[in-house]
Amino acid sequence: MLHRFQYETTPMLATLAVVLLLGFAPGAQAQDHVVLPADLHHEVLTASRARQQNLTKVQKFFGEEAVKKALKTTRIDPEKIQKAVPSLSDEELARLAAQTDKVQRDIAAGALNNTQITYIIIAIATALLVTLIFVA
Numbered sequence: 001m002l003h004r005f006q007y008e009t010t011p012m013l014a015t016l017a018v019v020l021l022l023g024f025a026p027g028a029q030a031q032d033h034v035v036l037p038a039d040l041h042h043e044v045l046t047a048s049r050a051r052q053q054n055l056t057k058v059q060k061f062f063g064e065e066a067v068k069k070a071l072k073t074t075r076i077d078p079e080k081i082q083k084a085v086p087s088l089s090d091e092e093l094a095r096l097a098a099q100t101d102k103v104q105r106d107i108a109a110g111a112l113n114n115t116q117i118t119y120i121i122i123a124i125a126t127a128l129l130v131t132l133i134f135v136a
Contacts, residue, residue, distance in 0.1 A: 051090050054097035058085050061100040062125075070121040081125055084132050092131055099124055 059082060061067060068078040088096065103120050106112050112120070 047090065051093060054090075054093045055086060057097045058093065058100055061104065066117070067121050070118040071125055073118065074122050076122070076125050076129075081128060084128060087132060087135070088128070089135075096124070096128060 062071075062078060062081050062085065071078045071081065085093070085096075103112075103117070103124070107117060
């Protein structure tokens with residue numbers, strides 16, 4: 001009977017010893033994973049600034065008269081677009097801001113004619129509306 005008790009408790013005692021040793025080992029604790037409040041604040045502030053910059057870019061783009069005119073030709077309400085932009089996620093807003101930046105650079109470089117500009121604006125607005133429909 002004593003022999004049986006010894007075989008049943010030995011693995012349990014060995015496991016307990018390992019857990020205790022690892023628990024008290026100075027390098028085994030997860031102190032590297034603690035986020036400092038200052039680091040967290042910095043990350044939140046950076047993300048907030050990036051979102052605000054992207055929001056400003058996109059709203060400025062859709063606020064331009066040429067863009068409003070292009071949207072009205074296809075019966076897309078520019079005001080609905082302006083109101084929809086803030087409801088995008090950070091990633092969607094960043095992608096849309098990058099697209100509007102590219103379109104503005106192409107327009108400034110003279111790389112697009114009026115028809116191409118109109119189609120691109122309509123495509124961007126349609127993508128925005130479709131994104132919002134699927135999110136809702």
